[in-house]
Amino acid sequence: MPLSYDVAAVGNAIVDVIAPASDAFLAEEKLDKGAMMLIDTARADSLYKRMAAGIEASGGSAGNTVAGVASLGGKAAYIGKVAKDTLGEVFRHDITAIGVHFDPTPMVGEEGTGRCLINVTDDAQRTMCTYLGAANALTPDDVDPALIEAAGIVYLEGYLFDPPAAREAFAKAARIARKAGRRVALTLSDAFVVHRHRDALLDFIAGDMDIVFANEVEVCAMFETEDFGAALKALSAKVETAVVTRGAAGSTLISKGERADVAAEPVAKVIDTTGAGDQYAAGVLFGLARGLTLAQSGRLGAIAAAEVISHYGPRPQTPLKGLAEAAGLI
Amino acid sequence: MPLSYDVAAVGNAIVDVIAPASDAFLAEEKLDKGAMMLIDTARADSLYKRMAAGIEASGGSAGNTVAGVASLGGKAAYIGKVAKDTLGEVFRHDITAIGVHFDPTPMVGEEGTGRCLINVTDDAQRTMCTYLGAANALTPDDVDPALIEAAGIVYLEGYLFDPPAAREAFAKAARIARKAGRRVALTLSDAFVVHRHRDALLDFIAGDMDIVFANEVEVCAMFETEDFGAALKALSAKVETAVVTRGAAGSTLISKGERADVAAEPVAKVIDTTGAGDQYAAGVLFGLARGLTLAQSGRLGAIAAAEVISHYGPRPQTPLKGLAEAAGLI
Numbered sequence: 001m002p003l004s005y006d007v008a009a010v011g012n013a014i015v016d017v018i019a020p021a022s023d024a025f026l027a028e029e030k031l032d033k034g035a036m037m038l039i040d041t042a043r044a045d046s047l048y049k050r051m052a053a054g055i056e057a058s059g060g061s062a063g064n065t066v067a068g069v070a071s072l073g074g075k076a077a078y079i080g081k082v083a084k085d086t087l088g089e090v091f092r093h094d095i096t097a098i099g100v101h102f103d104p105t106p107m108v109g110e111e112g113t114g115r116c117l118i119n120v121t122d123d124a125q126r127t128m129c130t131y132l133g134a135a136n137a138l139t140p141d142d143v144d145p146a147l148i149e150a151a152g153i154v155y156l157e158g159y160l161f162d163p164p165a166a167r168e169a170f171a172k173a174a175r176i177a178r179k180a181g182r183r184v185a186l187t188l189s190d191a192f193v194v195h196r197h198r199d200a201l202l203d204f205i206a207g208d209m210d211i212v213f214a215n216e217v218e219v220c221a222m223f224e225t226e227d228f229g230a231a232l233k234a235l236s237a238k239v240e241t242a243v244v245t246r247g248a249a250g251s252t253l254i255s256k257g258e259r260a261d262v263a264a265e266p267v268a269k270v271i272d273t274t275g276a277g278d279q280y281a282a283g284v285l286f287g288l289a290r291g292l293t294l295a296q297s298g299r300l301g302a303i304a305a306a307e308v309i310s311h312y313g314p315r316p317q318t319p320l321k322g323l324a325e326a327a328g329l330i
Numbered sequence: 331m332p333l334s335y336d337v338a339a340v341g342n343a344i345v346d347v348i349a350p351a352s353d354a355f356l357a358e359e360k361l362d363k364g365a366m367m368l369i370d371t372a373r374a375d376s377l378y379k380r381m382a383a384g385i386e387a388s389g390g391s392a393g394n395t396v397a398g399v400a401s402l403g404g405k406a407a408y409i410g411k412v413a414k415d416t417l418g419e420v421f422r423h424d425i426t427a428i429g430v431h432f433d434p435t436p437m438v439g440e441e442g443t444g445r446c447l448i449n450v451t452d453d454a455q456r457t458m459c460t461y462l463g464a465a466n467a468l469t470p471d472d473v474d475p476a477l478i479e480a481a482g483i484v485y486l487e488g489y490l491f492d493p494p495a496a497r498e499a500f501a502k503a504a505r506i507a508r509k510a511g512r513r514v515a516l517t518l519s520d521a522f523v524v525h526r527h528r529d530a531l532l533d534f535i536a537g538d539m540d541i542v543f544a545n546e547v548e549v550c551a552m553f554e555t556e557d558f559g560a561a562l563k564a565l566s567a568k569v570e571t572a573v574v575t576r577g578a579a580g581s582t583l584i585s586k587g588e589r590a591d592v593a594a595e596p597v598a599k600v601i602d603t604t605g606a607g608d609q610y611a612a613g614v615l616f617g618l619a620r621g622l623t624l625a626q627s628g629r630l631g632a633i634a635a636a637e638v639i640s641h642y643g644p645r646p647q648t649p650l651k652g653l654a655e656a657a658g659l660i
Contacts, residue, residue, distance in 0.1 A: 019427075020647070053397070053424035055643055056386040067383070086416045086442075094383035097349075112416075312647075313385055317350070 005101070006074040006289035008151035010143065010173055011062025012135040012159050013080030013104070014114040015087040018126075018274065018312055019054030021119035026127055033121065036128040036159075036190050044131035047117055056087075057313040058094035059116055060135070061189060062157035064275045064314045068282025068304050070099040071320040073330065074289065077101040077147050079173075083134035087113035098315070104142070107134040124270040124309065130159075139165040140172045148173050149180040152289045153211070155281070158189030161197050161204075174208040183288075185211035187281060188218040195221055202238070211241040211288065213281050219244050243284055243298075245277060251301065253284070253294045262298030265306035275314030279304035282320070292329070300329050335431070336404040336619035338481035340473065340503055341392025342465040342489050343410030343434075344444040345417040348456075348604065348642055349384030351449035356457055363451065366458040366489075366520050374461035377447055386417075387643040388424035389446055390465070391519060392487035394605045394644045398612025398634050400429040403651040403660065404619065407431040407477050409503075413464035417443035428645070434472070437464040454600040454639065460489075469495040470502045478503050479510040482619045483541070485611070488519030491527050491534075504538040513618075515541035517611060518548040525551055532568070541571040541618065543611050549574050573614055573628075575607060581631065583614070583624040592628030595636035605644030609634035612650070622659070630659055 026033055029047060039047065058067075066076035078095055082088035084106040091113060095102045114135035119127045138160060148154055154177040160166040174184045186209050188194055194201060201222070205212055212235060214222065219231040232252060236242040241255040250263045280301035287297025304320050311317055324330045356363055359377060369377065388397075396406035408425055412418035414436040421443060425432045444465035449457045468490060478484055484507040490496040504514045516539050518524055524531060531552070535542055542565060544552065549561040562582060566572040571585040580593045610631035617627025633653050637646050654660045 048423060051423075051427065053388065053427040053645065056420065058383065090386065093378060093381075097381065097383040312641075315383065317642075 003152050004075065004150035005077045005152065007066060007069045007153050007155050007285050008077040008079065008147055009062035009066045009155040009157065010079045010138070010160065010169060011157035012060050012114055012130070012132060013063060013082045013091050014060035014116045014130065014135055015091055016057050016059035016116045016118050016274065016314055017048065017051070017054055018057065018118045018120060018272065019052040021052060021121055021127070023121055026119060026121065031119065031127045031129065033127050034125050036130060039129045039131050041131060044115060044117065044129070047129055051117060051119065055312060056090070057315065058091045059275070059314040060114070061159060061187065061278050062155055063091070063095055064278035065155060065282045065285065066100045067095060067098045067315045068279045068320060069286050071316040072282065072286045072300070072304070072324055073321040074286045077151060079142055079144070079147070080104065081107055081134050081138045081142060083107050083109070083111055083113045085112050087115065088134070107137055111137065118274055120272045120274065120312070124273050126272060126274040136163050136166070138163070138169050140169045143169050143173045143176070145176045148176045149182070151182060153183045153185055153285055155185045155187070155285060158187050158193050161193055161201065170204070178208065183210040184208055185213065185285065187213040188222065191217045191221040194218050198222065205238050209239050211243065212239045213243045213284070215245045215247070215277060241288070245280055251280065251298055253298045255294055258294055260293070260295040260298050262295060262302055265302040267306045267310050270309050272312045273309050275308040276305045278314065279308040279316065296329055299327065300324055303327055333480060333482050334405065335407045335481035337396060337399045337483050337485055337615050338407040338409065338477055339392035339396045339485040339487065340409045340468070340490065340499065341487035342390050342444055342462060343393060343412045343421050344390035344446045344460065344465055345421055346387050346389035346446045346448050346604065346644055347378065347381070347384055348387065348448045348450060348602065349382040351382060351451055351457070353451055356449060356451065361449065361457045361459065363457050364455050366460060369459045369461050371461060374445060374447065374459070377459055381447060381449065385642060386420070387645065388421045389605070389644040390444070391489060391517065391608050392485055393421070393425055394608035395485060395612045395615065396430045397425060397428045397645045398609045398650060399616050401646040401650040402612065402616045402630070402634070402654055404616045407481060409472055409474070409477070410434065411437055411464045411468045411472060413437050413439070413441055413443045415442050417445065418464070437467055441467065448604055450602045450604065450642070454603050456602060456604040466493050466496070468493070468499050470499045473499050473503045473506070475506045478506045479512070481512060483513045483515050483615055485515045485517070485615060488517050488523050488531070491523055491531060500534070508538065513540040514538055515543065515615065517543040517607070518552065521547045521551040524548055528552065535568055539569050541573065542569045543573045543614070545575045545607060571618070575610055581610065581628055583628050585624055588624055590624040590628050592625065592632055595632040597636045597640050600639050602642045603639050605638045606635045608644065609638040609646065626659055629657065630654055633657055
């Protein structure tokens with residue numbers, strides 16, 4: 001079967017609410033700066049009441065990533081669960097408007113479309129509180145085998161390792177992709193996800209993954225070490241391609257004995273780091289899907305991440321294709 | 331009665347959907363660049379489907395203005411109609427989070443909270459298509475006399491001159507304010523509003539207004555002339571304080587024989603002109619409410635407008651109070 005997509009992603013379909021916040025506000029609300037935590041409806045309501053005025057924009061880690069792939073000129077598809085409500089319409093509109101294939105059966109019921117309350121401090125760090133809502137209801141039935149078979153790389157968002165039915169959906173997607181000769185990628189998403197599911201994640205990686213994305217904190221949590229070099233080595237021993245980010249310190253990609261260390265792209269002013277990791281993944285996945293070298297793929301990721309941290313909002317506002325062309329990468 | 335508010339505003343409560351667009355898209359959709367037009371639900375749905383991915387942010391002309399007054403450190407209240415839905419919650423959250431008093435009875439029924447689909451072209455011009463929804467249902471019952479009496483200036487948004495019940499709400503607000511010795515201000519909002527209601531607007535201004543805001547196009551439409559100087563003179567003959575804006579060419583304020591010509595504030599890069607006039611009005615109203623000179627009030631307006639056009643979204647992202655202090659105005 002010919003490939004219709006460079007990347008197909010499975011993730012939490014989330015609309016972000018982004019507002020400025022002070023360190024004092026984070027302390028009052030007992031929020032750990034830079035972290036993501038899950039909250040229930042009651043906490044979402046009470047926290048939203050106290051947050052500053054902000055903007056709403058479609059988000060969700062893997063959703064941001066496929067939006068980035070499309071912005072680079074790639075072909076992408078998305079699998080995720082929204083409710084039949086205004087925010088669900090917004091999510092569907094934004095991801096399809098950028099050119100991503102997304103054709104969900106919206107969930108009808110009590111739960112609204114997922115929301116992420118993001119407090120951005122003056123240092124551009126984002127602190128995220130996610131109310132999953134409908135996103136949490138993803139099941140194996142939502143994974144269309146034909147879509148997975150038609151994608152060069154299937155990209156799975158680690159956040160979805162929490163709900164058992166979604167984890168089954170991951171297993172189904174990985175199985176179909178492997179059988180069709182496609183590559184399977186996973187992002188660890190969050191250190192708490194790693195803490196909660198370390199053994200299961202390690203099994204999943206060893207058995208089914210070709211590519212794993214992690215940031216420094218996540219990869220160290222995975223291998224229970226504070227030695228980044230040791231963690232990186234351990235990850236690259238488990239998976240064909242290991243991709244690890246270190247914020248402003250750049251990123252490292254290791255695949256089949258080859259290693260690329262990539263510098264972060266300079267940014268005039270960092271406004272909001274929301275989506276930095278997601279856009280980095282978009283650049284790398286697009287590069288790998290199109291047969292670019294490790295170093296070129298990492299550079300694409302760095303360029304995409306630099307674009308998204310230079311403004312509020314988790315998805316590119318300047319077409320990434322133009323930036324990648326200007327850098328001579330595509 | 332002591333004054334609780336510098337400004338109380340009555341306006342269309344609207345949530346903006348802001349997305350980049352090309353000139354070709356405007357042509358295809360038969361949209362006049364820079365204009366505001368009213369659309370029905372069907373047109374809103376079909377236009378939204380074809381728009382690019384964007385962000386959502388609370389808007390509404392007078393809502394933006396009182397948000398600006400609050401950002402300057404002023405005390406402000408808002409009267410407008412939202413539905414009991416997600417966007418209504420977003421509108422209420424954002425305006426109260428910035429410190430504006432807003433305590434509506436949300437409308438329950440078919441109509442959703444009002445939306446404005448804003449296409450922003452590369453030249454930073456915004457072209458607005460408004461689906462009014464619940465905003466259109468404002469009636470005199472929504473005007474709380476105690477709130478009007480407690481505000482130094484009542485600010486009325488010309489867009490609401492269209493629906494008869496809202497126009498009655500204007501008349502009620504003006505009557506109460508005048509009786510309590512307060513000032514009443516009106517913005518003409520839009521050349522089409524002026525064309526549709528010229529005689530009624532002229533009567534309303536002559537009988538009940540102390541301050542009138544207009545841009546160049548609106549004031550020329552009002553007096554059916556292409557001679558800006560003549561239109562300005564005609565307006566200032568009808569109302570104690572006339573405030574007219576000319577975009578990058580600055581603004582002119584005329585009051586009781588005094589005239590101030592104010593330059594536009596320089597901006598490194600104009601991103602999105604949405605909300606420029608609204609923030610200009612915020613600066614001027616705050617200045618006039620606090621007894622600043624005409625020139626100082628105009629300068630405050632120019633500073634507020636410059637902030638809002640330097641980013642996407644119709645309300646300030648940097649507290650205007652700090653900018654006004656840095657300029658030595660407050």
